[in-house]
Amino acid sequence: MMDFLTTHSPALIVAIPLLGAFLTPLIGKINDKVRNIVVILFVAFTTFLIALLINEVATNGIVTYVFGGGVANIGTLEAPYAIRILFEIDGMNAFMALIAGILPLAAVIYSWGFMKEETGQDKYYTLILLMTAGMLGMILTGDLFNFFVFLEITSIASCALIAFRTDNKYSVQAGFKYIVISAIGALFVLFAIAIFYGQYDALNMAIIANNITYGFLDKVALVILIAALAMKAGLAPMHMWIPDAYGRSPASVTIVLVGATLAGLYGGLRVIFTIYGQQLSTVLHKIEEIEIHLSQILGAFILALAVLSIFIGVFMALKRSDFKKMIAYAAVAEIGYMFLAIGAYLITISSEDPQMLAAGIQSLKGGIFHILNDSLDVGLLLLVAGSVYFATKQTSLNKLGGLARNMKYTTIFFVIGLLAVSGMPPMNGFASKLMIYQSTFQINPIISIIAILCSIMLLAAFVKVFQSIFLGPVIPSLKNVKEVPKSMLIGMGIIACIIIFIGLFPNIVIENLVTPATNALQDTTGYISAITGGV
Amino acid sequence: MNVFFVPYLAVAALIIIGLYAVILKRNLIKIVIGITLIESGVNLFLITLGFRENSTAPIYTSSPGGIMSLPVPQALTLTSIVIGVAVLALMLTLVIHIYRHYGTLDVRKIKEVEE
Amino acid sequence: MSGMSKIVKTMSAVVFPFIMIFGLYVIAHGHLTPGGGFQGGAVVASACVMILVAYGSVWTMKKIKEKHLSIFESLGAIGFISLAFFGLVFGSAFFYNFMANTQGFLGIFGDTVIPASTAADINTAGLLPLMNFALGLKVIAGLFAIVLVMAYATNKSKGGDKK
Numbered sequence: 012m013m014d015f016l017t018t019h020s021p022a023l024i025v026a027i028p029l030l031g032a033f034l035t036p037l038i039g040k041i042n043d044k045v046r047n048i049v050v051i052l053f054v055a056f057t058t059f060l061i062a063l064l065i066n067e068v069a070t071n072g073i074v075t076y077v078f079g080g081g082v083a084n085i086g087t088l089e090a091p092y093a094i095r096i097l098f099e100i101d102g103m104n105a106f107m108a109l110i111a112g113i114l115p116l117a118a119v120i121y122s123w124g125f126m127k128e129e130t131g132q133d134k135y136y137t138l139i140l141l142m143t144a145g146m147l148g149m150i151l152t153g154d155l156f157n158f159f160v161f162l163e164i165t166s167i168a169s170c171a172l173i174a175f176r177t178d179n180k181y182s183v184q185a186g187f188k189y190i191v192i193s194a195i196g197a198l199f200v201l202f203a204i205a206i207f208y209g210q211y212d213a214l215n216m217a218i219i220a221n222n223i224t225y226g227f228l229d230k231v232a233l234v235i236l237i238a239a240l241a242m243k244a245g246l247a248p249m250h251m252w253i254p255d256a257y258g259r260s261p262a263s264v265t266i267v268l269v270g271a272t273l274a275g276l277y278g279g280l281r282v283i284f285t286i287y288g289q290q291l292s293t294v295l296h297k298i299e300e301i302e303i304h305l306s307q308i309l310g311a312f313i314l315a316l317a318v319l320s321i322f323i324g325v326f327m328a329l330k331r332s333d334f335k336k337m338i339a340y341a342a343v344a345e346i347g348y349m350f351l352a353i354g355a356y357l358i359t360i361s362s363e364d365p366q367m368l369a370a371g372i373q374s375l376k377g378g379i380f381h382i383l384n385d386s387l388d389v390g391l392l393l394l395v396a397g398s399v400y401f402a403t404k405q406t407s408l409n410k411l412g413g414l415a416r417n418m419k420y421t422t423i424f425f426v427i428g429l430l431a432v433s434g435m436p437p438m439n440g441f442a443s444k445l446m447i448y449q450s451t452f453q454i455n456p457i458i459s460i461i462a463i464l465c466s467i468m469l470l471a472a473f474v475k476v477f478q479s480i481f482l483g484p485v486i487p488s489l490k491n492v493k494e495v496p497k498s499m500l501i502g503m504g505i506i507a508c509i510i511i512f513i514g515l516f517p518n519i520v521i522e523n524l525v526t527p528a529t530n531a532l533q534d535t536t537g538y539i540s541a542i543t544g545g546v
Numbered sequence: 547m548n549v550f551f552v553p554y555l556a557v558a559a560l561i562i563i564g565l566y567a568v569i570l571k572r573n574l575i576k577i578v579i580g581i582t583l584i585e586s587g588v589n590l591f592l593i594t595l596g597f598r599e600n601s602t603a604p605i606y607t608s609s610p611g612g613i614m615s616l617p618v619p620q621a622l623t624l625t626s627i628v629i630g631v632a633v634l635a636l637m638l639t640l641v642i643h644i645y646r647h648y649g650t651l652d653v654r655k656i657k658e659v660e661e
Numbered sequence: 662m663s664g665m666s667k668i669v670k671t672m673s674a675v676v677f678p679f680i681m682i683f684g685l686y687v688i689a690h691g692h693l694t695p696g697g698g699f700q701g702g703a704v705v706a707s708a709c710v711m712i713l714v715a716y717g718s719v720w721t722m723k724k725i726k727e728k729h730l731s732i733f734e735s736l737g738a739i740g741f742i743s744l745a746f747f748g749l750v751f752g753s754a755f756f757y758n759f760m761a762n763t764q765g766f767l768g769i770f771g772d773t774v775i776p777a778s779t780a781a782d783i784n785t786a787g788l789l790p791l792m793n794f795a796l797g798l799k800v801i802a803g804l805f806a807i808v809l810v811m812a813y814a815t816n817k818s819k820g821g822d823k824k
Contacts, residue, residue, distance in 0.1 A: 603695075605693075605694065605695070606693075607693055607694065624699065628699055631804075635807045638811070639810075639811065639814075642811065642814050642815065
C-alpha cells in the first residue's frame, strides 16, 4: 500500500485536492460540519503524501512520472524526444512542495472559526482546494505548457478569493486590479512558450534545456519570462498589486496567496537555472581580457532590483497606518532578500576564485532557506492580523490599543512572528539572514550593510506596531473583546511550533532539505539525463 | 514565401492595439476588451506556428494523403481559449460589482486611496 | 429583463432542439472530427442562452434555479476525475487509457483504428468519448450558470451572487 502511494504520489498530490474541490459543493448541501472535516482530511492527506515524496527523492534521486503510462523518452540517446506530459521532481521541487503543503493546512484549520458567519462558504472551500491543487501542480511539473495552465488556475482562483467580500468596495477593486495584471503577465508567458515551441519543437523543460542556444529569439524569450515571473513574485517595480491584494483579502486567503507568490518565484528560478543553465556562461562582451558573462549581467540586474525592493518595502512599511498593508510591504522587502541572495550567486557563478565560488554557493543556500522561513513568518503575522480583525472589526492602527489584556495568546504569537521576521535569535529568521549577510559581505560589503540596516528598520517598525496595538491603555470602545476561537489558535500554533523548531535546530533542516535543493538547482545535466537516459 | 508573413504582422498588430487599450483607455469595459485582444493575438501566433506549406488538416477520416499540419499547437490554442473564457467571465462579474458600488465606470473616479 | 415579442419566442422554441442535437453530435464525435467536450458544450450553452434572451430572465429564473445547475456541474467534474482515477486502478498510471485497443472492456469503445481509412469508426479510442461526455455536461451547466447569474445581478434585485 505504501509502495503504491509512493509510486503514484506525484499524480495523487495534484489529483486529491481537485477531487475534494469537486466534491465539496455536494457535501456542503447536506451538512456544514461534515464538509469542514472532509476538507481538512483532504489537505492533511495531501501533506502526508508530500512527506512520502520527499523521503523518496532523498533516497532514490530524481523521480519522474509520465501521465498515461509509457516511457518518457521515445527517441534515441543522442536525439531525445518526449511527447507525454510528465512530472519531474528533484530536491528543489520537493522543498517547495513542502511549503505549499503546510500553508493551506494552517489556513483551512484557521478558517473553521474565521469564516463562521460569512455566507457562501461552499464556494470558499472549493476555491481554496482549487488554489492548493494549482500551486502544487505549478511546483511539481516538468512541462512548460502545463506550468502555464496551472499558473492560470491559481490566478483565477486567487482573484475570486481576494474579491470574496463583495460588499466591501475596496476588496472588489483590489480583485479587479489583480486579475488584469495577472492575466496580461500570463499571456506574455504563453507568448514566450510559443517562441520556445516554434524553435525547438518541444515543450518539455529537460528537452529544451538540452537543445538550447543563445540566438535572438532566445534573448526575447528570456526577457519576457523573467519580467512576467518576477511580476508574479512581487519584485519592485512590479510590486504594486501586493499591498492591495494582501491588504484587502480575508486573512486565511492571504496566507495561501503567499504560497502562490512563492510558486511563481520557483518558476523564475527554474527558467534561469535549468532551462538556460548551459548557456549561463556565454561570453557577451570582452573588455580588454575581462570577459563579461551572461550570468554576471543577469546577476547585477537582479541585485539592483532586489535592493530597490528592500528599500521600498521597508520605507513604505514605516509610513503606513493600516495593519495588514504594513505586513504586505514587509513581505515585499523579504522577497527582496531572496532575490538579493540569488543575484549574489549569479554574479559569482563563473569566476575562478574559489573563495568567491564558496561565498556564492552559501548565499544560494541562504536564499533558499529564507524562502521557507519567510513564508512561515509572514504567514504567522497575517494570521495574527486576521485574529485582531475578527475580534475588533478594525484594521487601522489609530483605532486599536491595549489588546494584550484580553487576547493573551494572540500577543504571544505576534511576538514570535515579530522576532522571526526581523531576524532575531532564537527564531528561524536569524539563521537564514546570517547566511545571507555573511556571503554577500564577501562579494560586496555595501550590499550587506544595506541589508542589515533595513532589517533593523523593519524591527523598529514592528516594535512600534506592537506597542501601539497590544500595549498601552485600553480604548473604551474595545473593552469587551474576547479571545479568538480555538480553531484559529490551533492554526496559528502549528506555524509557531514549526518556526521555533527550525530556529532551535537549523542544522537538521539545512542538511536534509536545503542542501539537496541547492545541489539540484546547480545540476542541470542530472535533470536532463533523468529523462534521456531512460526511465 | 512572402505572403506567409501576413499572420505574423496580424499578431503584432493585435498585441499592440490590445496593450494600447489596456494602458490608455479610461472605461473599464474597454480595458477588458483590450485583454481579449491580446489573448486573440497570442492564440493566432500559436496556430500560425504549426502551419506547413501544402498541408491538409490533421484528421485521419477520409484524408486525401500528403503531409499534415502540426496538431499540437491546435490543442494548445484550444486550452488557451478556454482559459480566456474563464478570465473574461470573472472580469465582467467584477465590473458589475464595481458599477454597483461606485455608480460609474470611469477609472479615474474609482482610484481613491483609502488609509 | 422582460422577454421579446411573440414571433421571437415561437421561433426560438422551434429552433432550440435542432441546435441542441447539433451540439450533442459535436460532443459525441470528439475523437473523430474536430470538436469534443468544450466546443459542443459551448454550442448547447449558447442555445440555452438564446432561450434566456428570448423569454426574459424573470420567466427563466422561475424554471431553473442556480443550485440545480451547480449539482450538474459537480457531477460532470466528479465523473471526469473518477475516470482518470480508474486508469490508476485498472492500469499502470494516472489517466491511462485502459479501454483502448482491448476489443471490449465491457464491450464498448474498444476497437483499434486503421490509419488512412476512409470510414470513421465511432467504436474506438477507449476512454476519450466518456471523458468528452462528462466534460460536455460540466461545460453546459457552467456556461449557462455564468450567464444566468449575470442576468440576475443586473436585475438590480437584492442578493446577487458572487460568481
